[in-house]
Structures are given as structure tokens and as C-alpha cells.
Amino acid sequence: MNAPALSRRSLLLQGGALVVGFSLSARDALAQQTFAPVATIGFSKPIATDQVDSFLALGADGRVTIFSGKVDLGTGVQTAMAQIAAEELDLPLDRVVVVQGDTALTPDQAPTYGSLSIQKGGMEIRQAAATARARLLQLASERLGVPADALLSENGVVRPRAGGQGIDYADLVKDGRLDLKVDPAVKTKDSTAFTLVGKSVARIDIPEKVTGRFTYMQDYRVPGMVHARVVRPPAIGASLESVDEASVADVPGLIKVVRQGNFLAVVTEKEWAAVKAAERLKATWSKWEGLPERDKLWQHVRATKVTKDDVTSSTGDAGAALGQAARTLEASYDFAIHTHGSIGPSCAIAEFKDGRLTCWTASQMTHALRKQLAAMTGLEPEAVRCIYIEGSGCYGRNGHEDAAGDAVLLARAVGRPVRVQWSRADEHGWDPKGPPTLIDLKAGLDEEGRVAAWSSQFHVPEGAAGNVPLVAADLAGLPHETTMSPGNIIQNSALPYAIPNVRTVCHRLASTPFRPSWIRTPGRMQNTYANEAFLDECAAAAGADPLEYRLRALKDPRGIEVLKRVAEIAKWQARPSPVRDVSGDVLRGRGISYVKYELNRTYVAGVAEIEVERGTGRVRVPRFFVVQDCGQIINPDGVRNQIDGNVIQTVSRVLMEEVMFDRGAVTSLDWASYPIITFPDVPEVVTDLIDRPSEKPWGAGEPSAAIVPSAISNALYDATGVRLRSVPFTPAKVKAALQAT
Amino acid sequence: MAQEMSLDVNGHAAHVAVDDPETPLLYVLRDDLGLHGPRFGCGLGQCGSCTVHIDGRAVRSCIMPVSGLKPGAKIVTLEGLGGPDKLHPVQAAFIKEQAAQCGYCINGMIMQSAALLNETPKPDEATIRQALAQNLCRCGTHQRIVRAVQRAAGTL
Numbered sequence: 001m002n003a004p005a006l007s008r009r010s011l012l013l014q015g016g017a018l019v020v021g022f023s024l025s026a027r028d029a030l031a032q033q034t035f036a037p038v039a040t041i042g043f044s045k046p047i048a049t050d051q052v053d054s055f056l057a058l059g060a061d062g063r064v065t066i067f068s069g070k071v072d073l074g075t076g077v078q079t080a081m082a083q084i085a086a087e088e089l090d091l092p093l094d095r096v097v098v099v100q101g102d103t104a105l106t107p108d109q110a111p112t113y114g115s116l117s118i119q120k121g122g123m124e125i126r127q128a129a130a131t132a133r134a135r136l137l138q139l140a141s142e143r144l145g146v147p148a149d150a151l152l153s154e155n156g157v158v159r160p161r162a163g164g165q166g167i168d169y170a171d172l173v174k175d176g177r178l179d180l181k182v183d184p185a186v187k188t189k190d191s192t193a194f195t196l197v198g199k200s201v202a203r204i205d206i207p208e209k210v211t212g213r214f215t216y217m218q219d220y221r222v223p224g225m226v227h228a229r230v231v232r233p234p235a236i237g238a239s240l241e242s243v244d245e246a247s248v249a250d251v252p253g254l255i256k257v258v259r260q261g262n263f264l265a266v267v268t269e270k271e272w273a274a275v276k277a278a279e280r281l282k283a284t285w286s287k288w289e290g291l292p293e294r295d296k297l298w299q300h301v302r303a304t305k306v307t308k309d310d311v312t313s314s315t316g317d318a319g320a321a322l323g324q325a326a327r328t329l330e331a332s333y334d335f336a337i338h339t340h341g342s343i344g345p346s347c348a349i350a351e352f353k354d355g356r357l358t359c360w361t362a363s364q365m366t367h368a369l370r371k372q373l374a375a376m377t378g379l380e381p382e383a384v385r386c387i388y389i390e391g392s393g394c395y396g397r398n399g400h401e402d403a404a405g406d407a408v409l410l411a412r413a414v415g416r417p418v419r420v421q422w423s424r425a426d427e428h429g430w431d432p433k434g435p436p437t438l439i440d441l442k443a444g445l446d447e448e449g450r451v452a453a454w455s456s457q458f459h460v461p462e463g464a465a466g467n468v469p470l471v472a473a474d475l476a477g478l479p480h481e482t483t484m485s486p487g488n489i490i491q492n493s494a495l496p497y498a499i500p501n502v503r504t505v506c507h508r509l510a511s512t513p514f515r516p517s518w519i520r521t522p523g524r525m526q527n528t529y530a531n532e533a534f535l536d537e538c539a540a541a542a543g544a545d546p547l548e549y550r551l552r553a554l555k556d557p558r559g560i561e562v563l564k565r566v567a568e569i570a571k572w573q574a575r576p577s578p579v580r581d582v583s584g585d586v587l588r589g590r591g592i593s594y595v596k597y598e599l600n601r602t603y604v605a606g607v608a609e610i611e612v613e614r615g616t617g618r619v620r621v622p623r624f625f626v627v628q629d630c631g632q633i634i635n636p637d638g639v640r641n642q643i644d645g646n647v648i649q650t651v652s653r654v655l656m657e658e659v660m661f662d663r664g665a666v667t668s669l670d671w672a673s674y675p676i677i678t679f680p681d682v683p684e685v686v687t688d689l690i691d692r693p694s695e696k697p698w699g700a701g702e703p704s705a706a707i708v709p710s711a712i713s714n715a716l717y718d719a720t721g722v723r724l725r726s727v728p729f730t731p732a733k734v735k736a737a738l739q740a741t
Numbered sequence: 742m743a744q745e746m747s748l749d750v751n752g753h754a755a756h757v758a759v760d761d762p763e764t765p766l767l768y769v770l771r772d773d774l775g776l777h778g779p780r781f782g783c784g785l786g787q788c789g790s791c792t793v794h795i796d797g798r799a800v801r802s803c804i805m806p807v808s809g810l811k812p813g814a815k816i817v818t819l820e821g822l823g824g825p826d827k828l829h830p831v832q833a834a835f836i837k838e839q840a841a842q843c844g845y846c847i848n849g850m851i852m853q854s855a856a857l858l859n860e861t862p863k864p865d866e867a868t869i870r871q872a873l874a875q876n877l878c879r880c881g882t883h884q885r886i887v888r889a890v891q892r893a894a895g896t897l
Binding site: 073074075076191203206208209210212213215216218221250252253268271273275276341342343344345390391392393395419423424480575594637641642644645646647648649670671673676677679680684685702721 | 756761765768771772775776777778779780781782783784785787788790813817818819820823824825827828835836839840841842843844845846847848851855857867869870873874875876877878880881882883884885886887
């Protein structure tokens, strides 16, 4: 290996030199890693998604730089992208460098969301790399006078299969540029020849992260930079009436108190001074009490105006079939408002120079953010460059983009580069939230106990996966989006089972208490929770084993396989729920759940084992089994890491998490008031992967979260004979439910 | 009026000028000394991301006023625990177990675990979980972290 594994910076330095052919200095390509200021002019590197040169550059030193619009949010996709490209280009992994999410350098491959980084982003890179390889063979064929099909590529060299001298890629493409369209029909490498894809390659970033050498967004600095903290309104819709600047006059290094509309912030030379100034600044705000009463949240949701109905499935005549059913069941499920809960609060830096704006950000969507910042500032999008620098994991659209908006507004106000670091309370209070979800279900069983009719109604906010409005633009009255973007939350409201009469309807609500956004597995988690728990209620009503009941209604062989395998590894005992004896002090049970993600990709089945303390209502999940089939796996260890994360984070969500608020604002502003799971309660996650190398790869970042809430609800019922239908399943709720029986 | 201070950080004398004696050690380490190991997570001592060693004990630097340091206190950060050329056994074990996702909390996990192993070289799994009970991870890397600590302790 030429570069030590720990020296990502030097790797990138050498990789960066590769793009000189694009009239782009090495220093610019290095912007993600050095403290050098970045110019935003003079880029001629293509970023169009139909150009091979948009995705990769071949270096004179034999290294290849991959330009990925999808970014690593801590999920390991940077390593997986390198594996995909190295595999297709027949290069050793250490000769591939990945540049991510820089609007001047990387193609717009859409935001890093929806479990599409590998499935979509990675496959675009694979296609570009395969096209590049085909061209390299063709160029070598011309130079060597040997037909392309008599050549092979390995270790960055094309040479005749029959033996003899080969030519380095770098020699074949002197300036690193291919001037070539991505060939959608290009033949990619056959999976039987894979040497890197499908292997648990160690992650590129971990050595730096465990030695303090990694530069997170929160660590990044630019010359001349100053620090800022925002001062948010005490109530979301409050207006700023007055500010007493004298209250912070003695703060050392105070540069400015910035006020624009209801946007308020302090800018100082040093960071701690900004913290103190934000604490001390006296301001008066109007009263605002526009939030619903928390203990009447579900009445509020039910009373919210419906703007349209999305019918997500309609088969047979559910209404008529319900009327004719031998037996009917009816239940409502709800899932609380949640926060992303990133461990590192959001942070960004912005700088205006020569009429151009550069923003360093941990945004999962730099190309979209660029447009938002352009709209907010009145600049042309071409005058704005957003550069991704990895931050704390975000699990959806958290506060990263909002911190960028804050930094831009402040950099313009003080004429210097400004770094904005959100506080813990800013993050808990002002990141956009996962909206409250309420689901009503009815089922009709036939004489044999099978589901003959299913009707469900989901009460969820309107909107799709657009941009979430920026807080700074909203508070300052600058141009911004006014629509809601909770993510495509109607997914998985329809069922993966063959039921003769089904109608699933999403009532799209005109408003929701907090600015919504997507949180890992948006909608798919809440909807699968209701569907799979209610299906379990049907199984119990039918006196059937929950696994057997599902298999009876499932026609999809890959779905059947994940269910059967999870039953095997969990040593599932076929019997109806609940267990026979529900009288002990510590009750134990197991629950099963299944999802076909968005009904068209990744299959997951899971089994939760739980323990319930009757006296306290405390629930623990000691073990959770998962079997996943996401098609071709790029990095099995990376997929396992994601499944661990999905299960553990979602167990936390289901057992303890709920955003608290009064009539004005969020009141759960720290980890004491919004607790998350800690080590003593973390389950053992047992995972079995089904790898299908010859299939397309599907998403792995989210699907396994979808099955967790229902598996726990089902296990709780199995253990206690009591059905919990309101997430989180707090000790108080569980105890009350147990006492009611 | 800025106050000149001398700190012993990772075995080197560091001279800093501090405006406010209440400045938490975290800000001095990150902003004045340019260290990346200790991380800002909550500023409340709740999450553990900012953990450093002071005289061998794990301390939350976000709530440790720099003026509260004893003279001559030896401060060690993740960078000083071990580097690419000479990894601390806990760091090596975290790499071996691939025990990180976003890695933002990992500073605290490693510093807390290294301090644990100093006092209890062979902890069982329950002891490790208890020792890390006040260190928050949101990505859900907990079981790999526990395994890494077991590996470092030679008890895996």
C-alpha cells in the first residue's frame, strides 16, 4: 500500500492532483480537508450526471478520484463507493479516493436519503466506471494493435491477455479526462468475478476517527473566521420586540449582535464568548401559544383539516367485505413526535468573497441546499458553492441545513467568514421533527380466521420529499419554501400480503405542530408498526401462530425466505400469542414482524424478545433477530453495522422517546428530558444476511428500522396479553395497561 | 483581561490566553490548541463526547472550567492516547471491531473505556456496559463498542 491507511489527507492530496486537467487547482479539490480558502470561480470540471468525467478522474499517479453526490453520513457509504469503483476499474482499493458532496465538483445525485446511496448513487458510479474501463480498453487496443476483447485490465494497467507489455491507465488518458457520456448499456463486471464487492472491507474513515485525526464539520476552520451562536425565540412564533445590546457590551471580542426580523444571533472572535453572549443577551419577545396542548395531541391531529386523500392501495371491496366478515377488529395506533437526536449539534461555516458564497456544511443535500441559499441571499445558484464535510450522524434531515442558513445570514451581516455551532438546546428544540402519526385500522376475518378485508386510514401531514424550509430564512423573513416536507411518508401504508379486499388511505393534513422532516425510515416505520401490529391482533383473534399466519398470506418467495430464516435463528416456537401464563412478575415474550420496503425492494423480517416487569411496567429488549435480503451486498460488515444501528435506535424510539412541548415551544431540550437508550439496556442484535450477488443492490440504511416497533408491540402482547398501541411504550403506559386487565 | 495559562496537554506544555476563567477546558483544547479528539456534544456533561483524561481519570471537559485545573494536571486527549504510529490498545480494538458509525461519540467511548481498563483491567460485559452508561451513542454502535473494549481487555 502506497499511503498509510491513516493518511487520508495525503491520499486526497495525491488524488486531488489528478484533477488538474480540469483547470482546477489541487488546492481547490483539497478544500474538504485543508484550511485553505476555496475559490468559487473557474471550475470547468463537468458535473452533469450523463458525463463520465463528472464521476471520476484518472490520475497521473495511477490513482482515481471518484466524485460522489451521495455523502457518507456515518453509514460507511464512502468505503462502499470506493469498493464499487475499484471493482469496476480493476484497481486496488487504496488507489481510489472519494470526494463527496461538493457542488462545484460532484454531480447532483439527489439528496442522501431514502436508502438510495448504493442502490442509485453507487450504481451511477458503477456505470460511469464501467464506461471508463471500456474506453480504456478501446484506447489500449488502438495503441497496442490488439483487439479490445483480447485485452484485460488489472491493477490500473491494460495488457494483452496473451501476455506482453501493458499500458497504465494514466498513460492512456494523459490529462485524466475521458470526454465521454456514461453508457447506460455498458456491461458491468459479472458478479462471479468480484474481488472487492461483497467483501467486508474495513472502513476508510475509522482509523482517523478513533485517533482524533478526523476533521468533522465541527472541527473545520477557515482563516479569518469568527464564531456565532443563535438566540432563538422562546416560543416558535414569537416576534422579537426589542434587544438590549448593552447586556452583552462587556463580552470580550464581541463583534456584533445581529438582528434581522425575528432572527437574532451574536458574533464574537472566540467561540466561548459567543456562548456567554447568547446566554446573557437580553431580548423581549411577544407571547405566542400556537402549539396544541400536548395531552390532547391526538384529538388535535384528528381535528386537523385534511387537504387530500392518497389512496395507496385498493383491491376488491373492503367496505362490503367488512360487512360480511365472520368477525371484525378495529384499533387505532399512534406514534409520538420524535427528534433526530444527533450527538453533535449542527454546525456550518459561510464566507462571502468577491460576490460569491461558499458554505461548508454537513448537509446531506448540498446541491439542494445551494438552491435554498441562493434563494435566501438573492445570489445566482452559480455563485454559491456548498462543500460537504462530514458531521455528526443525522438520521434524516436534522439541523445541518439550518445551521448553514444561519451562517450565511451572519457572514453577510459581519463581512467575515462565520462559523455557527448550534447548542444542544438549539438541536433538540429547532431541528425539524418527525411528525405525529395516527392510524385507524379495521379488519374482517373469514370463518377460518384469515383476513378477508382490511381498511386503514393514516393521518399524516401533506407534502413529499422536497426541501425543508430554513429556520434563518423563515425568522428573518427572507425568501424560503413554505410547504411541508416530511419525506415520502405514505410509503408502506399498503400491505405486502395477498388479502382479497383492501383499502388503505392516507389523509394528508394541512398542518402539523412542528416543522416536519424525514427521520430515518420516515413513514415506513410508523406505517409498518401499525400494519404489522394490527395483523398480529388478527392472528391472535384467529388463534393462529403469528409466523404461520403471515406465511399463509404471503406469496413472495423472497419475503417467505426472510421470515422462515428469522424464525430459524430465533428458534421460534409455533403457538398463538399470548403465552399461556401471563401472571409472573417478570413476563417474557417474543414478537415477529416483516416488511418489504416500499413494497418494491429490501426484505426484512425480525423477532424481538422482550421482558416486562409487571410492578414497574419497565420493558427491556434483550435480543433482537434480523434477517435481511437487500439483493447484492457491497460490504456485509457495513450492512450489519447499519442493521445494528436501525434496531438499537428504533428500540430507543419505541421504549422511551417523545418530544415534550408546551403551547409555545419544545421543552425537552437536553438528554435528561429527551432520554435515549443507554448501554445497560441495549439489545443484542443477531443478524443474518441473504446476499444475492447477481441481483441489483437495494437500500440497507433504513429498512430494518421499519420492523422494530411492531415486533416489540407483538412481543409485549405475547408476554402480557395486553396490546400497546401508543409509542413510546413507557413504563407508565405499560403499567397502566397491565393494571387495566 | 486575558489570563495567561500553562497547561500540560499530551505531554507538552501549552500556553494559552483565556478571557474568562470559566471557559470550559473543551474550548481551550479545541479552539486554542486545535485538537479534534474531544468533541462538543451537549455542554452539559450528559453525553460524554468531550471526555479527556486528567491525571488518568476520565473527565467531561465541557463542564470543567479551565481555572479549576490543579497546577501541573496532566491532560491527555484522544490524540495523546495513541496515534496512527502507535495505537493505544483500545483504539486498535475499535478499528479491529469496526466500532464506529458516524464516530462522533467515539472519543468519549475510547477515553472512558481506557480509563476503565486502567482501574479494572479485566471487566466483564456488565461492568463495561455500566461504565459506559453515561456515554451516549445515537448511531447504535453499542454492541461493537462493548466488543472492542472486551477485545482490548483480552476478554473477548
